Amino acid sequence: MRIGFVQNDPHxxxxxxxxxxxxxxxxxxxxxxxxxxxLFASGYLFRDCAExxxxxxxxxxxxxxxxxxxxxxxxxxxxxGGFAELSGDHIYNAAALVNCRxxxxxxxxxxxFDREKLYFRAGEGPFWVEDxxxxxxxxxxxxxxxxxxxxxxxxxxxxDLIAHPANLVLPHCPEAMKTRALENRVFTVTANRIGSxxxxxQTLSFIGRxxxxxxxxxxxxxxxxxxxxxxxxxxxxTDARTKRVTGRNxxxxxxxxxxYQI
Amino acid sequence: MRIGFVQNDPHxxxxxxxxxxxxxxxxxxxxxxxxxxxLFASGYLFRDCAExxxxxxxxxxxxxxxxxxxxxxxxxxxxxGGFAELSGDHIYNAAALVNCRxxxxxxxxxxxFDREKLYFRAGEGPFWVEDxxxxxxxxxxxxxxxxxxxxxxxxxxxxDLIAHPANLVLPHCPEAMKTRALENRVFTVTANRIGSxxxxxQTLSFIGRxxxxxxxxxxxxxxxxxxxxxxxxxxxxTDARTKRVTGRNxxxxxxxxxxYQI
Numbered sequence: 001m002r003i004g005f006v007q008n009d010p011h012x013x014x015x016x017x018x019x020x021x022x023x024x025x026x027x028x029x030x031x032x033x034x035x036x037x038x039l040f041a042s043g044y045l046f047r048d049c050a051e052x053x054x055x056x057x058x059x060x061x062x063x064x065x066x067x068x069x070x071x072x073x074x075x076x077x078x079x080x081g082g083f084a085e086l087s088g089d090h091i092y093n094a095a096a097l098v099n100c101r102x103x104x105x106x107x108x109x110x111x112x113f114d115r116e117k118l119y120f121r122a123g124e125g126p127f128w129v130e131d132x133x134x135x136x137x138x139x140x141x142x143x144x145x146x147x148x149x150x151x152x153x154x155x156x157x158x159x160d161l162i163a164h165p166a167n168l169v170l171p172h173c174p175e176a177m178k179t180r181a182l183e184n185r186v187f188t189v190t191a192n193r194i195g196s197x198x199x200x201x202q203t204l205s206f207i208g209r210x211x212x213x214x215x216x217x218x219x220x221x222x223x224x225x226x227x228x229x230x231x232x233x234x235x236x237x238t239d240a241r242t243k244r245v246t247g248r249n250x251x252x253x254x255x256x257x258x259x260y261q262i
Numbered sequence: 263m264r265i266g267f268v269q270n271d272p273h274x275x276x277x278x279x280x281x282x283x284x285x286x287x288x289x290x291x292x293x294x295x296x297x298x299x300x301l302f303a304s305g306y307l308f309r310d311c312a313e314x315x316x317x318x319x320x321x322x323x324x325x326x327x328x329x330x331x332x333x334x335x336x337x338x339x340x341x342x343g344g345f346a347e348l349s350g351d352h353i354y355n356a357a358a359l360v361n362c363r364x365x366x367x368x369x370x371x372x373x374x375f376d377r378e379k380l381y382f383r384a385g386e387g388p389f390w391v392e393d394x395x396x397x398x399x400x401x402x403x404x405x406x407x408x409x410x411x412x413x414x415x416x417x418x419x420x421x422d423l424i425a426h427p428a429n430l431v432l433p434h435c436p437e438a439m440k441t442r443a444l445e446n447r448v449f450t451v452t453a454n455r456i457g458s459x460x461x462x463x464q465t466l467s468f469i470g471r472x473x474x475x476x477x478x479x480x481x482x483x484x485x486x487x488x489x490x491x492x493x494x495x496x497x498x499x500t501d502a503r504t505k506r507v508t509g510r511n512x513x514x515x516x517x518x519x520x521x522y523q524i
Contacts, residue, residue: 110518114508125521146513148410148445149522156523170507172444172479179441182434183410217434245432246376251408256372257524259387260411261418 001134002077003033003161004232005191007210007223012043012197015055019067025230026075032134034071034232035191036081037210038093038109038142038165041067045197045204049091049119056084056091060103065096073100078132080139080191082165090121095139095165097130105130107139111147115202129157135237142166145173145180145190149262155184156252160240164190167206174209174222181213185243185251187235188213194226215240263396264339265295265423266494267453269472269485274305274459277317281329287492288337294396296333296494297453298343299472300355300371300404300427303329307459307466311353311381318346318353322365327358335362340394342401342453344427352383357401357427359392367392369401373409377464391419397499400448404428407435407442407452411524417446418514422502426452429468436471436484443475447505447513449497450475456488477502 006025010018018041026034038044041064042055059065064083072079078099085094085106092108093116108123109116127150129138138154140162145151154162162180166173173190181188189212196205208225212233221231243251268287272280280303288296300306303326304317321327326345334341340361347356347368354370355378370385371378389412391400400416402424407413416424424442428435435452443450456470470487474495483493505513 110521111516114510117510122518125518127521127523143511146445146507147517148414149517149519152410153521153523172440175437176441176444178434179438182438183408245408248376248379249405254373255409255411256384256387257411259372259389259415260524261389261415262519262522262524 001032001237002030002232002234003189003212004031004230005035005189005210005212007191007208007229008037008040008193009195009228010040010043010193012045012199013055015041015063019063021228023071025228026071029075029230029232030077031075031232032077033161034075034077034079035163035165035189036079037191037193038082038167039084040081040193042084043197044167045199045202046119047199047201052084052091052119056086058086059096059106065098065103068096068098069100069102072098080163080165082141091119092123093120093141095141097137097139107141109141109144110150111143113143127153127157129154129159135160138162140164142168145176151180151184155186159186160237161187161189164188166190166192168192169204169206171207174211177211178213178217178219181215182217185215186240187215194228263294263499264292264494264496265451265474266293266492267297267451267472267474269453269470269491270299270302270455271457271490272302272305272455274307274461275317277303277325281325283490285333287490288333291337291492291494293337293494294339295423296337296339296341297425297427297451298341299453299455300344300357300429301346302343302455304346305459306429307461307464308381309461309463314346314353314381318348320348321358321368327360327365330358330360331362331364334360342425342427344403353381354385355382355403357403359399359401369403371403371406372412373405375405389415389419391416391421397422400424402426404430407438413442413446417448421448422499423449423451426450428452428454430454431466431468433469436473439473440475440479440481443477444479447477448502449477456490
């Protein structure tokens, strides 16, 4: 199974240009599961609700989710990518899972970071896992990584692989995702962006360093802090189906939930 | 507040020699909280229950816990160290918290690793946190690190600092403890041993690399894989009392337990 990420360099608000950039990075490659960053097409640093609304779309009815379906025709596989989801009066920081025909599922970010709280509504949950046949997939977005319960919940619900669109500004996540992979014995794909959103009210720079880890914590792919790129790797998915770390230890069987505070 | 760890090189079964080595490493230093490795006085790789029983002791009534109290007189602070605790018919892989007068609390390892399952009884919990005035202290032992719920439970119960006696044989923990510190905004002190237990039925080598992290993930102290050593560092404990990561984000207030599976 071939998995990968796009690390892109979006320009704030330039949706068509940003989509074109991703299309060019992907080219003709066939990829079973491709992960794009959080809000990869719009940029990240919105002024307010009114501005965000300009870039939000109903799932499957706007340029970003439509593009994802078109891109899936090109790759021949599944794609996960972040977008601003309009639903009723609310806008969510969301990620869509699509194939070449349609949007299959949407995850709405549960843990909102910093200014996101000003204009996004937090996802109502639950963390879901979708069995795609080729893998059981769970999604989380950016700051969700900080909460061990997010990846844990996905793994306990059967995820083999966690797709993790991100727009990281703090330095810790690329390294910490190794722990998320190890402690859950899952594959993780963190797709981050580079560049910066330079607005008149604030500038934010993004750290790149997208990473893919295996269930035993091996770094399978990583990218720099300043390069727009596509990276792919072939994995043996069944590596995530055993939680065994020694002949006598299974990470899930060894849990003692009666002693855990939630 | 001065905290530290001893990374020792015990010889299996040579309790008096091993205690002497620790005493020499500590010397005349004054340390508010000192952490020693798991089973630091006995060695780790027991043949069976009968052999383990030779080295187990009732809390406060054997050479290891008595030594810890004597050592606390020397350092003038609190000490955490691992020992085999005899209680009724059971033996626990335990860690004692002592001051210069007595053993204050014992933590019994909840997640047992590999052969430990053959001869130790798993701790019945709960994970406790003790308010020492100078800090609120939680304990976990070695393989407990692999379970994010262990450190999380201690942090949610108010721990500022997690003392983590260990006998690590796998390579991941020294790096992963950075994530444990970050995700909970606590100090962590992992005290590991070096050397190996060479028995006729198996040989195990230990990785050293003891580490202290701050609540923002800074590596405050670390040691090599092959050197017996004492290391100390001065910390500002209140750094662990705020869980804030941005002006709008507090790691504990941002949790959404209703979405977490346990």
